[in-house]
Amino acid sequence: MKLDTYAEITWCPGCGNFGILTSVKNAINELIKEGIPKEKFVIASGIGCHAKIVDYINVNSFYSIHGRVPPTLTGIKLANKDLVAIGFVGDGDIYDEGISHLIHAAKRNTDITIVVHDNGVFALTTGQFTATSPKGFKGKSTPKGSIENPLNPIKLMLVSGATFVARGYAGKPEHLKELIKKAVKHKGFSFVDVLQPCVAFNNTYNFYNKKVYDLNAEGHDTSNFEQAMKKADEKEKIPIGIFYETQAQVFEDHFN
Ligand SMILES: Cc1ncc(C[n+]2csc(CCOP(=O)(O)OP(=O)(O)O)c2C)c(N)n1
Ligand code: SF4
Numbered sequence: 001m002k003l004d005t006y007a008e009i010t011w012c013p014g015c016g017n018f019g020i021l022t023s024v025k026n027a028i029n030e031l032i033k034e035g036i037p038k039e040k041f042v043i044a045s046g047i048g049c050h051a052k053i054v055d056y057i058n059v060n061s062f063y064s065i066h067g068r069v070p071p072t073l074t075g076i077k078l079a080n081k082d083l084v085a086i087g088f089v090g091d092g093d094i095y096d097e098g099i100s101h102l103i104h105a106a107k108r109n110t111d112i113t114i115v116v117h118d119n120g121v122f123a124l125t126t127g128q129f130t131a132t133s134p135k136g137f138k139g140k141s142t143p144k145g146s147i148e149n150p151l152n153p154i155k156l157m158l159v160s161g162a163t164f165v166a167r168g169y170a171g172k173p174e175h176l177k178e179l180i181k182k183a184v185k186h187k188g189f190s191f192v193d194v195l196q197p198c199v200a201f202n203n204t205y206n207f208y209n210k211k212v213y214d215l216n217a218e219g220h221d222t223s224n225f226e227q228a229m230k231k232a233d234e235k236e237k238i239p240i241g242i243f244y245e246t247q248a249q250v251f252e253d254h255f256n
């Protein structure tokens with residue numbers, strides 16, 4: 001596939017990161033065909049299993065530090081706002097270590113795309129619970145089960161001012177590819193939380209395969225903030241797709 005690199009992929013066989021990688025490469029390849037020059041793309045990652053993705057895609061890239069992808073990309077856009085900046089972050093990375101950076105990037109409406117590999121676990125460090133681990137999650141740091149309720153990233157981003165808020169699933173790479181393309185084309189802060197099974201520490205394939213449905217195929221109004229907040233609360237069935245999209249002043253346009 002175009003955009004392949006020489007790096008050996010070291011994710012566990014069956015990891016949801018493979019679905020994300022395929023979606024992202026296909027999205028970037030199609031965006032290049034649609035006219036965005038390849039050299040305009042710049043990707044950055046946090047720290048964790050997810051972060052290796054920057055080694056596997058042959059565009060300009062920057063291996064950032066834990067939780068600091070949003071300020072890294074903000075700096076890149078301030079230096080050259082013509083670049084297309086996409087960040088790949090983990091749930092532990094961005095909902096624990098770097099949560100304030102995520103909120104401020106959304107509030108500023110920086111024109112970047114953040115893709116969260118949300119596997120509900122600190123995977124690279126072998127299984128500690130994160131902000132999105134379900135209540136009762138058993139892992140290295142919670143051997144008797146987590147007693148905390150998980151964070152709702154979609155609602156957090158909606159109230160923080162994100163102008164494009166979506167959720168994808170690594171098990172539906174074609175749908176995820178389309179979401180990523182729309183997120184990249186959106187002018188302003190785009191947020192895509194991706195449900196990502198981790199076969200080693202939080203294997204959620206069966207759970208998500210039964211529960212996910214495409215909210216955009218069911219007449220959801222993506223301009224309706226209150227409806228988006230309600231959809232974000234659904235748990236019996238899990239909506240994927242675009243929850244909310246709007247236009248607002250972009251940080252770097254005003255800054256410059
Ligand atoms: C500042 C800092 N704190 C802690 C670590 C240790 N660390 C490395 S990877 C990792 C887990 C990352 O989890 P997540 O962001 O969910 O990514 P995943 O491995 O699940 O893809 C941690 C805590 C670090 N590298 N830097
Ligand atoms: S530990 Fe989990 S997230 Fe990391 S490569 Fe293996 S399956 Fe993927």
Ligand SMILES: [Mg+2]
Nearest residue numbers: 090091092121
């Ligand atoms: Mg994780």
